[in-house]
Structure formats: structure tokens, C-alpha cells
Amino acid sequence: MTRPSWAPEGIDLDRPSASRVYDYFVGGMHNFEIDRTLARQIEAFTPNVAETMRANRDLLRRCVRYLVDAGIDQFLDLGSGIPTVGNVHEVAQARNPAARVIYVDIDPVAVAHSRAILSGNPNAAVVQADVAAPEDVLDDPQVRELLDLDRPVAVLLLGVLHFVPDEADPADCVARLQQAVVPGSYLAITHATADGQPTEVLEAQKLSGRTSTEIVLRSKDQIAAYFHDWSLIEPGLVHLPLWRPEHPADVGAHPESSGAYGGLARKG
Numbered sequence: 291m292t293r294p295s296w297a298p299e300g301i302d303l304d305r306p307s308a309s310r311v312y313d314y315f316v317g318g319m320h321n322f323e324i325d326r327t328l329a330r331q332i333e334a335f336t337p338n339v340a341e342t343m344r345a346n347r348d349l350l351r352r353c354v355r356y357l358v359d360a361g362i363d364q365f366l367d368l369g370s371g372i373p374t375v376g377n378v379h380e381v382a383q384a385r386n387p388a389a390r391v392i393y394v395d396i397d398p399v400a401v402a403h404s405r406a407i408l409s410g411n412p413n414a415a416v417v418q419a420d421v422a423a424p425e426d427v428l429d430d431p432q433v434r435e436l437l438d439l440d441r442p443v444a445v446l447l448l449g450v451l452h453f454v455p456d457e458a459d460p461a462d463c464v465a466r467l468q469q470a471v472v473p474g475s476y477l478a479i480t481h482a483t484a485d486g487q488p489t490e491v492l493e494a495q496k497l498s499g500r501t502s503t504e505i506v507l508r509s510k511d512q513i514a515a516y517f518h519d520w521s522l523i524e525p526g527l528v529h530l531p532l533w534r535p536e537h538p539a540d541v542g543a544h545p546e547s548s549g550a551y552g553g554l555a556r557k558g
């Protein structure tokens with residue numbers, strides 16, 4: 291297939307990518323037929339997958355608003371994805387125009403598109419890096435220039451840790467990020483799970499292996515452990531629609547059918 295102008299040179303057009311599959315599920319335009327085919331195959335096993343992904347994006351908005359209202363004006367958004375509606379800098383800067391945001395993603399399409407929409411925004415930037423190498427992120431000159439790590443930062447790990455395999459020790463990656471920030475900082479995590487899901491979710495999980503970032507489904511206890519000793523903000527680690535809903539529509543009829551958990555914690 292021909293490479294569209296928004297896709298950077300050198301990307302593998304014959305392999306689906308997690309960021310473009312997610313983009314498709316949340317209604318974005320930056321995906322290829324190969325991504326949509328995989329998305330439809332995943333959806334055949336897990337019909338609630340698009341709903342879960344939209345619930346993830348909705349939680350992102352509520353969480354960023356909560357954080358700005360709590361006085362946070364610096365965000366490190368890891369696994370930020372292809373920009374779509376309600377990006378972190380838009381939500382944060384709508385409430386505080388001085389809010390600073392660093393986006394980090396491993397995917398070249400996500401990075402290229404983020405760079406394009408951020409041109410002319412002095413308070414936001416994007417870095418291509420692997421969340422499993424936190425020092426590459428923390429030592430990046432753009433991160434050092436834009437974020438003041440002597441002041442509280444919100445570290446967002448939304449929909450990304452399930453792409454970090456056990457061999458890469460996600461708990462240690464998170465701990466290294468936690469150590470790099472000062473008390474008063476926050477950590478938000480959303481993570482896919484098989485808890486309470488039909489067994490077909492395991493077929494969908496296997497299909498994700500067609501991308502370069504296969505999903506690892508983890509239990510509520512495993513996900514809760516990533517917060518280490520930080521204090522969870524009410525209501526704790528819950529199914530996505532149940533995290534501080536702002537309207538009854540945020541919750542829906544069966545919030546427990548969401549295939550992911552989300553939570554936010556503060557460094558004391």
C-alpha cells in the first residue's frame with residue numbers, strides 16, 4: 291500500500307500497530323486497513339473492547355482535570371498514543387494554559403503526529419522512547435527543559451503498562467519513575483485485565499501478538515502492586531467507568547464489564 295503523507299518514512303506498513311489499532315477504536319483517522327482488520331478480529335472475540343478503550347480515554351480526561359484542580363501543572367504522559375480528541379495538553383491547558391506536558395511513545399506514527407500538532411505550543415513536546423527504559427525519558431533534554439523535577443509531576447501510564455512484558459520488569463520501571471519525582475507527585479495507571487472477562491479475551495490477547503507490542507493481561511492485585519506504597523486516591527483501583535465518574539453516562543449499565551482497571555495515587 292502507499293504511505294499516506296501523515297505516516298513517517300520507514301514504518302512497517304505490513305504490520306498492525308497497537309497505537310493505530312487504539313486510534314481506530316477511539317474513532318481516530320490515523321490507521322490502516324491492516325490495523326482495522328486486526329481491530330475487527332479482536333472485537334469478534336471481545337465485543338466490549340471499543341467501549342473499554344473509550345472508557346480509558348474518558349478516564350484520562352477526568353484524571354487530568356482532577357490533577358489540574360489539585361494544583362498539578364506538569365504532566366509526563368508515557369505511551370501517549372496517536373493524538374485524538376481530548377489529548378492531555380488540551381484538557382490540562384484548557385484549565386491552566388501554563389500547564390506543561392511531555393508526551394512519550396515508542397511508535398513513530400504517534401510521535402510524528404504528536405510533533406505536528408504540538409508545533410507552536412511551547413509548553414508541550416514529544417519524545418520517542420520506551421517506557422521500559424525510564425532513564426532515557428528522564429534524561430532526555432526536552433524533558434529536562436520542560437519539566438522541573440524538583441516540583442510535583444503527574445506521571446501518566448494510561449493503557450501502556452500492559453505492553454511491557456514481565457521480562458522487562460514493569461514494576462521496576464514504575465518504581466524508577468516514582469523515585470525520580472518529588473512528594474506531591476501523582477501516578478495514574480490504567481491496565482487491561484482478564485478478571486471477570488469471558489475466556490474469549492485470551493484469544494483477543496493472542497491476536498495482539500501480531501503487533502510488535504503484545505498485550506499482557508494482569509490481575510487487579512498485580513496492577514495495584516505497581517503503585518507501591520503511594521496513597522491511592524478514592525475510589526482506589528476500579529473498573530474504568532467507576533473512577534470518579536462525572537455523569538451517570540460515564541458509568542453505563544455494566545461498568546464491571548470493562549476489561550481494564552484504573553487508579554491514581556499520590557506520593558506522600
Ligand SMILES: C[S@@+](CC[C@H](N)C(=O)[O-])C[C@H]1O[C@@H](n2cnc3c(N)ncnc32)[C@H](O)[C@@H]1O
Nearest residue numbers: 309312369370371395396397420421448449453
Ligand atoms: C492504548 S494506547 C494508549 C494511549 C493513551 N495513553 C490513552 O490512554 O488514551 C498505548 C500506546 O502505548 C504505546 N506503547 C506501547 N509500548 C510502549 C513502550 N514500551 N514504550 C512507550 N510507548 C509504548 C503504543 O505505541 C500506544 O501508542
